[in-house]
Amino acid sequence: MAMARRTLLSSKNLYYNSSKYYSFSLNRGFASGSDEENDVVVIGGGPAGYVAAIKAAQLGLKTTCIDKRGTLGGTSVNVGSIPSKTLLHHSHLYHEATHSSANWFKFPSVEVDLPALMAQKDEVVSDLTKGIEGLFKKNKVNYVKGYGKFLSPSEIKVDTIDGGETVVKGKNIIIATGSDVKGLPGITIDEDKIVSSTGALALKKIPKKLVVIGAGGYIGLEIGCIWGRLGSEVTIVEFAPQIVPSMDGEVRRQFQRTLEKQKMKFMLKTKVLSVDNSGDGVKLTLEPAAGGDQTVLEGDVVLVSAGRTPFTVGLQLDKIGVETDKVGRILVNESFATTVPGVYAIGDVIPGPMLAHKAMKDGVACVECIAGKEGHLDYDMCPVVVYTHPEVASVGKTEEQVKALGVSYSVRKSPLVTNLSRAKAIYYAEGLLKILAEKETDKILGVHIMAPNAGDLIHEALKALQLGTSGEDLARAWF
Numbered sequence: 001m002a003m004a005r006r007t008l009l010s011s012k013n014l015y016y017n018s019s020k021y022y023s024f025s026l027n028r029g030f031a032s033g034s035d036e037e038n039d040v041v042v043i044g045g046g047p048a049g050y051v052a053a054i055k056a057a058q059l060g061l062k063t064t065c066i067d068k069r070g071t072l073g074g075t076s077v078n079v080g081s082i083p084s085k086t087l088l089h090h091s092h093l094y095h096e097a098t099h100s101s102a103n104w105f106k107f108p109s110v111e112v113d114l115p116a117l118m119a120q121k122d123e124v125v126s127d128l129t130k131g132i133e134g135l136f137k138k139n140k141v142n143y144v145k146g147y148g149k150f151l152s153p154s155e156i157k158v159d160t161i162d163g164g165e166t167v168v169k170g171k172n173i174i175i176a177t178g179s180d181v182k183g184l185p186g187i188t189i190d191e192d193k194i195v196s197s198t199g200a201l202a203l204k205k206i207p208k209k210l211v212v213i214g215a216g217g218y219i220g221l222e223i224g225c226i227w228g229r230l231g232s233e234v235t236i237v238e239f240a241p242q243i244v245p246s247m248d249g250e251v252r253r254q255f256q257r258t259l260e261k262q263k264m265k266f267m268l269k270t271k272v273l274s275v276d277n278s279g280d281g282v283k284l285t286l287e288p289a290a291g292g293d294q295t296v297l298e299g300d301v302v303l304v305s306a307g308r309t310p311f312t313v314g315l316q317l318d319k320i321g322v323e324t325d326k327v328g329r330i331l332v333n334e335s336f337a338t339t340v341p342g343v344y345a346i347g348d349v350i351p352g353p354m355l356a357h358k359a360m361k362d363g364v365a366c367v368e369c370i371a372g373k374e375g376h377l378d379y380d381m382c383p384v385v386v387y388t389h390p391e392v393a394s395v396g397k398t399e400e401q402v403k404a405l406g407v408s409y410s411v412r413k414s415p416l417v418t419n420l421s422r423a424k425a426i427y428y429a430e431g432l433l434k435i436l437a438e439k440e441t442d443k444i445l446g447v448h449i450m451a452p453n454a455g456d457l458i459h460e461a462l463k464a465l466q467l468g469t470s471g472e473d474l475a476r477a478w479f
């Protein structure tokens with residue numbers, strides 16, 4: 001059976017899983033070993049694409065991966081997860097040394113050497129991208145550096161980064177072109193004073209004042225924390241009345257209070273009308289979301305963090321008839337098949353959580369489907385971690401989502417402060433563990449954690465969900 005078995009609970013409505021398209025999941029078979037034609041061609045070498053390519057090669061399929069960046073690893077390794085987590089880790093150590101631990105460790109002085117810190121981050125990125133290239137060689141994945149576009153459902157024209165061009169043919173094509181920064185109308189990102197996450201992870205100076213536009217996702221908050229710990233005064237401007245709406249409401253409110261204690265300022269229900277970068281710094285003209293008097297907010301750097309958008313520019317999807325939804329995400333069925341037979345899509349470019357581990361799992365499951373195996377995915381089992389301090393992690397549904405389902409549910413929770421001895425010992429007592437379960441069966445529906453090591457703990461919750469552990473058993477183990 002070539003169909004991925006996915007239980008799409010919360011994300012069900014996001015999927016193009018109408019049975020009328022299931023017939024498109026049939027692959028076109030495999031190449032007989034000809035030099036020209038591949039069994040699988042992957043466009044995009046990010047977490048979705050490189051994992052799919054390696055998996056395909058490991059399954060014995062002749063595979064080519066095309067990426068335009070010049071280095072593998074996509075957004076995640078080059079300008080996303082990896083650089084941000086590197087800077088989050090080191091900025092946390094600096095903050096510890098200069099704040100709480102400074103009460104009992106006396107350092108002669110602790111200074112930030114920003115060029116050295118950035119060089120270390122760049123080294124991590126470079127090592128990882130080279131590592132993936134090594135895996136390609138080891139697994140005999142053919143790697144073409146260049147910009148791919150469809151000539152037909154089985155032919156990709158590549159404008160190579162050295163100025164040449166070539167055509168790559170494949171029996172099955174996987175689109176893994178990821179996502180890009182979403183801009184805001186009237187605000188031009190110059191990656192100097194008006195930056196995207198990419199520029200914000202490569203600043204040459206610690207800004208005295210950093211303004212972050214957008215707190216709908218975790219990216220702006222994480223980057224705000226990096227620079228806040230290194231000494232910036234950080235103000236978050238958000239149009240909505242709350243930050244990160246996808247987070248469980250109770251956890252979110254506590255999270256915001258914690259960030260405020262860390263001196264992050266929030267201007268919610270606030271609209272940015274314009275950003276002027278003509279002077280030394282930046283001047284933002286703001287207005288209450290509901291209308292009212294305009295104010296001006298000044299900063300040295302402004303980070304535009306208004307979300308990410310699927311990236312399909314230049315692919316010529318319309319030429320072959322691949323359909324997208326109204327926000328540009330490629331529509332796929334449960335086998336990741338698009339509306340064109342033999343063409344698949346995975347990762348950030350399709351509906352679902354825009355996360356690297358989700359993209360990787362898509363890659364494996366999609367290739368398994370192509371190879372006639374059983375791809376298996378369940379987006380309800382996809383944990384999310386925000387790497388602030390404390391971390392916030394969750395898996396499954398929020399209390400708001402459970403309520404919306406109309407099921408009767410129970411809530412078990414324990415604030416960290418109740419585990420006072422450990423909290424006292426590590427000098428940190430802010431946070432909570434929260435388990436949502438169906439009342440009748442005690443089946444766990446969602447787990448939410450705010451704690452210094454929430455990102456590690458959430459895997460216990462994931463396992464509990466996967467193994468069908470009851471809410472009571474998990475609570476007994478934890479509380």
Ligand code: FAD
Pocket residue numbers: 043044045046047048049066067068069073074075076077079080081082084085146147148149176177178179197198219311313314315346347348349354355356357358359387
């Ligand atoms: P991408 O990583 O975007 O890769 C797509 C690749 O396709 C790119 O390399 C691009 O060059 C290539 N490409 C595009 N079009 C073409 C074309 N026509 N021809 C050839 N090549 C093409 N996720 C987490 O799970 N945890 C985190 O902590 C986390 N932190 C993040 C922090 C930041 C600042 C950002 C921006 C993202 C973060 N993410 C995180 C999200 C994660 O980076 C993405 O979910 C992940 O990279 C998606 O993988 P992908 O392979 O679908 O796409």
